[in-house]
Amino acid sequence: MIITERKPLEEIREMLEGFSKVFIVGCGSCATKCETGGEEQVKEMAEVLKEWGKEVLGWAVPEECCDYRFLRRDVLRPYKEAVGNAEAILVMACGSGAQAVAEVTGKPIVPALNTKFIGITERLRSFHERCRACGDCLLFYTGGICPLTRCAKGLLNGPCGGQANGKCEATQWQTDCAWVLIYERLKEQGRLDLFKKLRLPKDWSEWSRPRERVWR
Structure with a gap:
């Protein structure tokens, strides 16, 4: 599993400067298990963005953010207009997921998470690096x-x-x-x-x- 952690809010806010209309994309796989990009975290982030004066056009949590097929099925098709009107997309997924969103949408992306390592799950909220994919x-x-x-x-x-x-x-x-x-x-x-x-x-x-x- 890809282990992620949320970036500091101030860093996210700085990256969002100049963008007023934002769409949020989470991940139903690894980031959901890490509690960094699941539905609950995406909703919380949407509220934060609204407090910053951003217009959140919508959000989606595809089954896997790093899979083009799920992005098209779970994001592009059901939210075509919202994604099209967004000035930037805030991605709450690993680096691969963020790049997949950038490639599929062509929009500027703002990565909300830092990708830490490939890990195993010992228990809830306990992840350990075990592989470097050498x-x-x-x-x-x-x-x-x-x-x-x-x-x-x-x-x-x-x-x-x-x-x-x-x-x-x-x-x-x-x-x-x-x-x-x-x-x-x-x-x-x-x-x-x-x-x-x-x-x-x-x-x-x-x-x-x-x-x-x-x-x-």
Whole structure:
């Protein structure tokens, strides 16, 4: 899931300067779960914009803001006139969603959220980064724990000298050392031979930008 957080209201207000008619687009997927771009948050933002003297022409929460199909179905078709009359669109979704709205509508967009990371959901309002989308997954060899993401230094061949009692120095020993976790996991699985396996430096060619995945 893409984890987002709302930008400071003052920053949003500054970006909206010069625009009086605004349409708001949220996201029914990740941003709804993060409570940053669901129906409730979109309604609250609409009230804030009205207090700022903006004319909110309407709002919509498509099933997924990053999908052209849902944007056309849930936003463009039912709100064609409102979107057409809007001077700007405030997007309460991740960066991909905001760019999709910009491409589909052709309107100036104002991103209301900051995209933080790809995360897992532990429980309500508790999200943790676990994947960097590096394009070359090595989880089989590390017990299902990604060292690129969970090690602050992205080390691939065991812990650095700064770990103490299983904790990471980069976070003032507040978080677990990824490589200690990997060691314990592989030990539990009887696969410690993988811990001793030498891993070559990361090939970052799979991480070149921009990336795409298209097939028929």
